[in-house]
Amino acid sequence: MALDLAFELMMLLTAGCALVVSTWLFWRARSQRSMKAMAGFGIMMAVWCCGHVSVFYGWETLGKALILANPLMPTFFLDFAIGFVNQGAGRRRWLDRLAKRRVFLYLAALLVLGISLVADGGHIISFGPFSHYFVFGGIGWFNIAYTIAIGILAHALLLWGWRTHSGNRRRSIAAMFAAGAWGLLLASSFIFPSLGLYWYPWPMLLLPSYVVLLVYGVVRYQMLEINAWANRALLWILMTLLLLGLIALLSSVAGQFGMQALANVPKWQLWLYSMLLLTLALALYQPVSKLVARLIYPGSQLNEQRLDSWLQHLAEARDWPELGIIAEQLLSSQMGQSIRVQLLPAMQVAHVISGPCIVCHHQASGWQSRLQGFDDVTPSVRLAAEVFASLLTTRCSLLERSLQLAEAERKRLSEQHLVELGGLSAAMAHELRNPLNIISMASAGLETERKTMIQTQLKRADRLISDMLTYSGNIKVQRHAVPLASLLDSLRPQFDWQHVQFDYQLDEHLTLCADTYRLQQVLVNLLDNALSFVRNQPHGKICIEASADDILRVHNNGPAISPDMLAHLFRPFVSKRSGGSGLGLSIVRRIMDAHGGRITHRSDLGWPVTFELYFPKDHS
Incomplete structure (x- = not known):
């Protein structure tokens, strides 16, 4: 040329x-x-x-x-x-x-x-x-x-x-x-x-x-569709180059094998004919491929529109039951027969189902799918079911992630609400003390009986306010060695024991690594709570034990705590105590958490009720 x-x-x-x-x-x-x-x-x-x-x-x-x-x-x-x-x-x-x-x-x-x-x-x-x-x-x-x-x-x-x-x-x-x-x-x-x-x-x-x-x-x-075009164009270019090379090689050796007529044909004509055939083959590839697919998989056929429709409908599901219903409807419509779908998130067990069924189950490695009861179906139905199962598995993963994000957002909003509620409670508690002080001063001139009754209720209200401030506030601790025996001796005069026997069994030199004020709050709450249950029964007894491994136990022989209360014993506003605020044990748990310790209830130590507290040593 x-x-x-x-x-x-x-x-x-x-x-x-x-x-x-x-x-x-x-x-x-x-x-x-x-x-x-x-x-x-x-x-x-x-x-x-x-x-x-x-x-x-x-x-x-x-x-x-x-x-x-x-x-x-x-x-x-x-x-x-x-x-x-x-x-x-x-x-x-x-x-x-x-x-x-x-x-x-x-x-x-x-x-x-x-x-x-x-x-x-x-x-x-x-x-x-x-x-x-x-x-x-x-x-x-x-x-x-x-x-x-x-x-x-x-x-x-x-x-x-x-x-x-x-x-x-x-x-x-x-x-x-x-x-x-x-x-x-x-x-x-x-x-x-x-x-x-x-x-x-x-x-x-x-x-x-x-x-x-x-x-x-x-x-x-x-x-993205241009990438498919580029893929076909690159395939055509590579095949053309390969074909040109083969034609050149064939033309050069044809004469040596007795094919003189082929050797005499100009190379450009061979290349032109070959490129025309290659172009024709590429043009016919798609329709021939579809024809072969219909012969191998007769019946229902899959296409891009069908897959897009499946994906669009599956994406409309907002929970597991809805996803299962949509999947069964799509499959039954496509296959012309009833096909069940089982979705098994974590910790769920599969049920035995007769007939064709697609099971999607969650494993440690992610979502997996399997076909059950598809042994007697046609190849086209099985192929469609396998493709649908793959799409459904992907959708299960996306739905699980979406539900997890929704749950995390719900918890975040709930925690935010609790923070706002705590701030509101603290503000209200501070504001309530002003009118209580006015009531206390106004009652000073009343007769003794009425004055005593009002002062008693004011003390109760002040205790409730103090509990609300403690529970809603940010608890900080400054830990140091606290002599436990002397602290208990200082607390003894603060309570009206009313013939309740109070004793502690511990080494007089034993110390706990804790915040003195917060430890005093813990003991006051536990002792006050125990007194309310053992004060009015014969032979009431409260005992405190401590060991060198930083464990403190507060026993009492009051009535045992019912099993239905144990699950939410340390939650706020849960109390069977007459006149109690329901915050005492919640405050104790918050203080123990601030210390990095824990509080647990036990009934296996020879006492009906025992609260065991663990104070870890300060390694700072």
Whole structure:
């Protein structure tokens, strides 16, 4: 093939590729301004290539105008770069302002084009295999310099976008840079004759790949279907190259094996016929594949629309029962028979079901699925069931995660509500003490009996307020060694024992690593709580034991705690004590938690009721 004809064909092929991808891009991205600009870039690439073809056929005036219009090409690309970069997290006000003034970029490009045409920015020469070839001259060098400057500006903007963006947009920008470097390498050979280097522009023969790679790099992460097209195109290219190699090898050795007629056929004819057959085979692949699938799997067929419909309906489920019902309805509708679905989240056991059934169960490695009772169904039904089971397994994982997130959000809101309620309780407790003080002062002049009754109730209210403040506040402890015997001796006069025997069995030198004030609160609450149950029964007894392993036990021989109370014994406002606030044991548990210790109830130590407290040693 003549070199000038090869150059012409490559220019036409580049123009055709540019027009095809630009038309497709403009149609698929009608609502995206940046993609429209990329389509405009492809159109100007086609115009530029048509300019070379026009020069080749002697249409010099038209050819010069089309070639000198090349400033519009990087202008469209710059317009695209502005819109593509100024999205998402990388959005900037100065880019918004630049986008609003993009019309001035096009006006500047048209001005450069007009000056180049009026001042005759180039002329036609003859060199090598070309009888007509365009070279820049005079003002044309300003034209090409402006074109290069706009291109550099566009790529500099993309580089800034690459630094500010992440994910797929960052990958797209990297792909654009790679395609831009490839295009610069190919197009640079076009300028060599203008510089007095009369070399044949071999790289220009690969120019059709530039616009295709550039557009593919831009949209491959935005429009997933183009990846399927690229997969088929790459397969066709590789198969073509392999076929060309095999034909060349066969043609060279055919004469040695007596196939002289084959050896005499021109290689280009063999290649042409082979490429036509390959193209025909690729075109028939999809319909033949569908025909084979219908023969192997007769009956119900799967397609993208059916899978999308399944996914859409499964995504509507908000809980496990609803997901099971939707799955059974979809399967029964598709298969034409009743098919059951079992969803088994963690800790659930499968039930025996007769007939075809899909079981999705949760394991340590994640969700798994299996088919039961599908031994007698047709291959098409089993295939559809396996595909549906795979989709259902994925949906189970997503639903489980969604329910976990919803539960975590519910707990967060509940905890936030408790925090707000605690703050409100503390504020109300502080405010209640003011009127109580006024009542106490007002009762000072009353007779003794009424005054005593009022003061008793005021003390009860003050105790309740103190408990609320303690429970709702932030408990902090300052731990040090506390002599336990002397602390118990100081507490003994604070209680009205009323013939209740109180004793403690511990070493008089024993100490606990605790906060003195908080330990006193713990003991007061436990002793007061025990007294309320043993004070009015004969032979009431309270005993405190302590050991060297930092364990303190408070026993009493009052009535045993009922089993139904044990599950929520330390929760607030749970009490069977007459006149109690229900906060005593809750406060004790909070204080023990602040110490890093624990409180437990025991009934196996020879006493009906025992509270065991563990105070860990301070290792700070």
